[in-house]
Amino acid sequence: MSWRTQNKTLQILEAAEKGRYGVLAAIVYNVEHITAMVRAAENRRSPLILQLFPSSLIQTPSLVYAATAAAKTASVPISIHLDHAQDADQIQYVADHLPVDSVMVDMSHYEEEENLAKTKALREYCHARGISVEAETGRIEGGEDGIMDTGDLAGILTKEDEVEKFIAAGVDFLAPSVGNVHGDYPPQGPYLDMERLQNIFQAMNGRARLVLHGTNDFSPELTKACIEAGVTKVNVNKLVLDPWHEYTRANAQKPLTQLMAEGMDVLTASMKRWMDIVGSSGQVQSHMEKGSIYNQYPSDDP
Numbered sequence: 694m695s696w697r698t699q700n701k702t703l704q705i706l707e708a709a710e711k712g713r714y715g716v717l718a719a720i721v722y723n724v725e726h727i728t729a730m731v732r733a734a735e736n737r738r739s740p741l742i743l744q745l746f747p748s749s750l751i752q753t754p755s756l757v758y759a760a761t762a763a764a765k766t767a768s769v770p771i772s773i774h775l776d777h778a779q780d781a782d783q784i785q786y787v788a789d790h791l792p793v794d795s796v797m798v799d800m801s802h803y804e805e806e807e808n809l810a811k812t813k814a815l816r817e818y819c820h821a822r823g824i825s826v827e828a829e830t831g832r833i834e835g836g837e838d839g840i841m842d843t844g845d846l847a848g849i850l851t852k853e854d855e856v857e858k859f860i861a862a863g864v865d866f867l868a869p870s871v872g873n874v875h876g877d878y879p880p881q882g883p884y885l886d887m888e889r890l891q892n893i894f895q896a897m898n899g900r901a902r903l904v905l906h907g908t909n910d911f912s913p914e915l916t917k918a919c920i921e922a923g924v925t926k927v928n929v930n931k932l933v934l935d936p937w938h939e940y941t942r943a944n945a946q947k948p949l950t951q952l953m954a955e956g957m958d959v960l961t962a963s964m965k966r967w968m969d970i971v972g973s974s975g976q977v978q979s980h981m982e983k984g985s986i987y988n989q990y991p992s993d994d995p
Contacts, residue, residue, distance in 0.1 A: 696823035701764075701772035702795035703825045703865060704986045705740045706902040709925040714972030715916070717964065718742035718774060718904075720930040722749070724759050726937070729957040731763045731771065733964030737974040738769060742795075742926065744776040747783060750791070761792040769977050769990055774827075776928070784815050788822045797827040797868070805855070813862040820863070827866035827904060827926075830855045830893075850889060856896045866902045866926060869893045873907030877931075882910050887922060894923025908932050913970045920971060927971055936963045 697703055709716045721727050721743050734741040743760045750757065757773065764771035772794040778784045779799050787793060798815045800808040816826040830851040851869035859867055871893070872885040894903050904926040905919050911932060920927070931938075937960040944952055968974045977990050 696820075697825075699986070700794055700823060700825050701770060701986060702742060702774060705742065705770050705772055706866065706925045708976070708987065709740070709973070710899075710902055710923075712972075712976060713920070714976060715920040715925055715927040716740050716742060716973050717933070717967055717971060718744050718776075718926050718928045719933055719964070720744045720746065720776065720928075721756070721760060723753070723756070725953055725957050726934070726960065727756075727760050727763050729937075729960035730964050731767050732957070733961045733968060734769050734771060735767060736961070737965055737968045738977040739968045739973040740770045740976060741968075741973075742772050742774050744774045744928070746776055747778050747780065750775075750783070750787070757791055757793065770986055781811065781815060785818055788819050788824050793824060795825040795827060795865070797829070797866075798864075799829055801829040805858075809858055809862055812859070812864065816863050825865040826863075827868060828859050828862070828864040829868045829906070830859050830870065850886065851893055853892065853896045856893055860897065860900050864901060866904050867893070867897065868904035868906045868928075873905065875907055876909065878910045882912075883907070883915065885915070885919070887918060890919065890922045890924070897923075902926060904928065916967075916970055917972075929967065933963045933967050934960070936960065 705716055719730055719741070721730065727743060730741060730743065743764065745757055745760065760773050764773055773792065775787055775793050775796045777799045778787065778796050779802065784796060784798060787796060796819055798812050798819070800811040803811065812828045819826050850871060856867065869890065871890045873883065897903060902925050903923045905924045906928045908916065908927060908929050909931045916927065937956055940959045941952060941956050944955065977987060
């Protein structure tokens with residue numbers, strides 16, 4: 694049996710593309726985030742991708758195991774993804790030793806030729822170990838949480854020929870640059886080249902899944918428009934975590950256990966709202982295809 698049929702991130706996103714809905718790929722920083730997000734996914738009968746930044750593997754090395762344990766025991770499909778991995782040695786170590794389903798091989802801080810060469814080599818390394826791979830086409834400006842800023846390079850929007858080059862490099866998921874940025878947007882908010890996004894999806898022609906980065910400050914309407922254009926993997930950070938941050942700052946005087954419990958309730962509600970918006974709520978039942986990983990999950994609400 695091919696590793697692809699068992700890879701959770703691949704299976705989750707392939708089902709999402711067939712169903713024309715999005716799946717939240719949410720950054721987690723602690724166990725409370727993991728707990729709240731899994732609770733939301735189970736409540737909404739929604740698939741979910743839990744994402745860690747490479748910095749988390751150093752700052753909180755046990756977090757990847759906590760995420761994996763939560764995913765393994767959940768009643769809905771949940772995968773573990775390493776986001777924006779930019780160090781080749783670290784990527785190889787993760788592929789050899791850590792329980793992740795997918796890795797973003799982010800070589801976008803290199804010029805195109807070197808980006809492609811490094812991406813292809815690391816994709817081969819990860820695929821040989823059953824791990825699916827995401828890459829970034831074009832250059833998405835900005836930096837966050839230890840990610841190298843590309844601001845010293847000219848901001849280049851993804852072109853159709855770049856799509857072909859990354860497809861040829863064998864990547865499974867593509868994150869294009871269509872006006873989206875890492876981090877915060879200016880006061881006027883985000884503005885995306887939606888026609889370019891649609892053209893990229895059409896150029897991919899089912900050979901890889903489409904990923905959206907830089908969703909801070911996105912409205913529900915813009916998010917839905919991106920999913921209609923073909924996006925399946927919707928990376929989220931502050932978009933879903935801001936209510937958690939606001940609650941914990943405003944209630945820091947409360948006993949820790951109360952703050953944790955109430956904070957998780959706030960984050961669970963935020964995740965449930967955005968699962969409804971991206972259309973993943975209820976999809977565990979809708980995509981139980983023969984031979985799919987979805988078959989192992991119960992169809993009835995818990």
